[in-house]
Amino acid sequence: MKGQSSVPQAGIESTLGDARLQLAIYTATGRLIDHRKKAVSEEALPDYQELRRIAHELKRHTIENLDYYLAQVERKVAERGGKVVYCEDGAEVSRFVLELARARGERLVVKSKSMTTEEIHLNEALESGQVEAVETDLGEYLLQLAHERPYHIVAPALHKTRYDVADILTGSLGVERETEPEKQTKIARGVLREKFLEAGIGITGANFVVAGSGAVVVVENEGNARLSSSAPRIHIAVAGIEKLIPRARDLAVFLKLLGRSATGQALSVYTSFLAGARREGEADGPEEFYLVLLDNGRSKLLADRDKRESLYCIRCGACLNHCPVYRKIGGHNYPWIYSGPIGAIITPQFHGVEQDPWLPFASSLCGACAEVCPVKIDIPKVLLKLRAEVTASGARGGTERRVFRVWAWVMAHPWWYGVLGKMAAALSPRPAGGGWVNKLPGWMAVGPLGSWLKERDLPPPAEQSFRSQWERRRRGA
Amino acid sequence: MREGARERILGRVRTALGRMPGEGAPEPPAYELVVRGPGPGPERVRLFVERFEALAGKAHMVGSAAEAGAKAREIVAGRSVVAVEHEVVRAAGVMEWDGDVRHGFATGEELRRACAECAVGITSTSYALADTGTLVAMAGPGEPRLASLLPPVHIALVPEAVILAGIEELLLRVPEPDEGTSSMVFITGPSRTADIEQILVRGVHGPGEIHAIVIV
Numbered sequence: 001m002k003g004q005s006s007v008p009q010a011g012i013e014s015t016l017g018d019a020r021l022q023l024a025i026y027t028a029t030g031r032l033i034d035h036r037k038k039a040v041s042e043e044a045l046p047d048y049q050e051l052r053r054i055a056h057e058l059k060r061h062t063i064e065n066l067d068y069y070l071a072q073v074e075r076k077v078a079e080r081g082g083k084v085v086y087c088e089d090g091a092e093v094s095r096f097v098l099e100l101a102r103a104r105g106e107r108l109v110v111k112s113k114s115m116t117t118e119e120i121h122l123n124e125a126l127e128s129g130q131v132e133a134v135e136t137d138l139g140e141y142l143l144q145l146a147h148e149r150p151y152h153i154v155a156p157a158l159h160k161t162r163y164d165v166a167d168i169l170t171g172s173l174g175v176e177r178e179t180e181p182e183k184q185t186k187i188a189r190g191v192l193r194e195k196f197l198e199a200g201i202g203i204t205g206a207n208f209v210v211a212g213s214g215a216v217v218v219v220e221n222e223g224n225a226r227l228s229s230s231a232p233r234i235h236i237a238v239a240g241i242e243k244l245i246p247r248a249r250d251l252a253v254f255l256k257l258l259g260r261s262a263t264g265q266a267l268s269v270y271t272s273f274l275a276g277a278r279r280e281g282e283a284d285g286p287e288e289f290y291l292v293l294l295d296n297g298r299s300k301l302l303a304d305r306d307k308r309e310s311l312y313c314i315r316c317g318a319c320l321n322h323c324p325v326y327r328k329i330g331g332h333n334y335p336w337i338y339s340g341p342i343g344a345i346i347t348p349q350f351h352g353v354e355q356d357p358w359l360p361f362a363s364s365l366c367g368a369c370a371e372v373c374p375v376k377i378d379i380p381k382v383l384l385k386l387r388a389e390v391t392a393s394g395a396r397g398g399t400e401r402r403v404f405r406v407w408a409w410v411m412a413h414p415w416w417y418g419v420l421g422k423m424a425a426a427l428s429p430r431p432a433g434g435g436w437v438n439k440l441p442g443w444m445a446v447g448p449l450g451s452w453l454k455e456r457d458l459p460p461p462a463e464q465s466f467r468s469q470w471e472r473r474r475r476g477a
Numbered sequence: 478m479r480e481g482a483r484e485r486i487l488g489r490v491r492t493a494l495g496r497m498p499g500e501g502a503p504e505p506p507a508y509e510l511v512v513r514g515p516g517p518g519p520e521r522v523r524l525f526v527e528r529f530e531a532l533a534g535k536a537h538m539v540g541s542a543a544e545a546g547a548k549a550r551e552i553v554a555g556r557s558v559v560a561v562e563h564e565v566v567r568a569a570g571v572m573e574w575d576g577d578v579r580h581g582f583a584t585g586e587e588l589r590r591a592c593a594e595c596a597v598g599i600t601s602t603s604y605a606l607a608d609t610g611t612l613v614a615m616a617g618p619g620e621p622r623l624a625s626l627l628p629p630v631h632i633a634l635v636p637e638a639v640i641l642a643g644i645e646e647l648l649l650r651v652p653e654p655d656e657g658t659s660s661m662v663f664i665t666g667p668s669r670t671a672d673i674e675q676i677l678v679r680g681v682h683g684p685g686e687i688h689a690i691v692i693v
């Protein structure tokens with residue numbers, strides 16, 4: 001995705017103006033909020049806060065010693081008959097997959113949902129190398145057919161209605177139009193089942209990489225990740241280098257938090273712990289296993305001690321659901337595939353703050369994200385740091401800075417403050433009957449103030465300023 | 478090219494963290510895995526059944542392996558079956574049923590085809606977790622990965638002794654799952670999706686119907 005130096009006004013306005021879409025985002029996120037709330041309640045999970053604290057500590061420990069754990073996982077995966085492949089960026093990942101496919105004579109790849117592979121546009125790269133890559137998560141499959149990117153980390157096709165889905169399926173597969181989700185799912189199942197059995201390579205993401213076990217952990221509800229990792233001859237797991245956790249026992253902490261925070265499930269339907277290729281005596285499973293560890297900007301981010309915690313994210317999506325901005329503007333108005341609060345803090349760090357300087361400001365700093373984050377990332381703090389960086393880089397217009405400089409001067413000079421206050425009170429429109437301002441006189445309704453008031457109203461200022469009222473009282477008037 | 482990538486990435490990670498090549502790491506933060514809920518016995522079985530059914534699984538309680546076989550046969554109702562080579566499944570007599578019961582495959586390809594074609598997969602389970610209603614399938618000679626995945630209906634025979642309190646007890650018992658298997662899967666309810674309008678649909682890619690026959 002190309003960055004935008006200013007707010008994507010048109011996209012946001014069209015999202016805000018689309019009543020159906022607004023309702024879809026609102027209900028879907030609302031439902032996820034409710035489910036999470038029940039699942040982490042005192043009754044359901046009494047040690048929730050303690051688990052969050054431990055999860056944060058575990059992530060911090062792993063990230064602070066990341067080189068150690070990377071070396072460990074590399075060794076362990078090799079012991080389990082697999083191979084770790086380091087990749088700098090998306091181009092290296094696709095080159096690796098294409099070379100392997102060519103060497104083994106494979107032409108079809110089945111993929112299960114993975115934000116990391118979305119991040120590097122793996123599908124497109126494979127297609128251009130003459131290898132067919134099929135998304136197998138239902139939502140992702142529909143989006144692949146529609147050529148769109150995910151709308152939400154956890155619920156990728158949140159913005160599609162069943163009628164959209166009917167159009168997509170008839171348009172791309174030529175099947176009869178079907179508007180029942182149950183039947184639509186069956187159609188997709190049939191098509192994808194064939195692909196699973198035919199494909200030579202399965203690519204999955206990894207929710208966690210267990211350094212001490214040389215294993216990847218993949219969490220899902222549909223069974224497509226199980227199929228992708230079990231049916232084809234070759235399994236490739238693609239994970240960012242930050243996905244490591246020390247030991248298998250730490251899953252007791254992370255799995256308890258992930259499903260609950262994401263969808264309110266105590267455990268998702270399938271959690272696969274996959275350590276290497278099929279062993280001697282096992283009846284099935286892949287003959288070859290590769291773990292691709294991707295940097296793609298992560299090591300750069302690691303260098304910043306203040307914002308390093310952004311790498312603790314386990315991609316549960318809770319911060320999106322609870323974000324008043326995400327809930328209005330939806331997923332596609334964010335410049336990158338990671339949307340919502342987590343997108344707002346990692347996109348500028350991956351792409352540089354100059355790329356989308358507006359993004360760290362697209363937040364009311366209400367703090368809901370930090371409150372629900374299962375690994376306790378202080379998202380508002382990181383946003384503030386990023387805002388400071390944007391301002392220092394000069395990527396945002398100087399108007400704001402000038403306004404605040406004037407404001408600071410006025411605040412420091414009480415006599416001027418008093419005079420200006422009186423002037424503002426005298427000049428302000430004062431509707432008859434004490435109603436709201438409604439409309440500013442034309443000369444005031446310009447620039448940011450004008451657009452701010454387009455959607456909002458103000459009560460008229462009091463006849464007398466607070467300071468003069470206070471003065472009068474003091475004199476006993 | 479990729480060899481270079483390894484060195485470059487590890488180099489940058491070390492520089493970023495101010496660490497030396499080959500430097501060790503302190504122990505990870507300490508915390509206890511606390512096993513909660515009822516100990517072994519009828520209470521625990523009841524909890525497992527309750528949680529398993531809350532997720533739309535169907536649980537059945539029987540008193541012996543033979544009864545488990547009879548129950549399974551009733552559920553199968555004449556459909557085609559792929560059965561795994563596991564002592565519990567064998568003891569239930571599944572292999573002796575007449576009709577289309579496939580087992581004992583000479584090649585992986587045969588097993589795969591059977592799993593893809595049959596209506597019902599009958600397996601045992603390595604462990605079960607009471608507090609989440611979860612089956613734990615560890616791949617091994619008697620536990621292929623695909624038998625609990627490809628057929629639309631999955632029946633698991635669950636001896637009471639394998640039911641643990643929860644994930645904590647499992648990880649205390651099996652702290653290194655990778656030592657015994659290449660694949661440990663937690664199965665918590667039937668395959669499902671809510672990707673279209675958040676409407677729940679079961680049986681997307683995995684089984685839409687799942688039974689646990691608990692042998693007490």
Ligand code: SF4
Nearest residue numbers: 313314316317319373
């Ligand atoms: S930042 Fe926290 S809440 Fe948001 S997706 Fe990541 S882990 Fe979940």
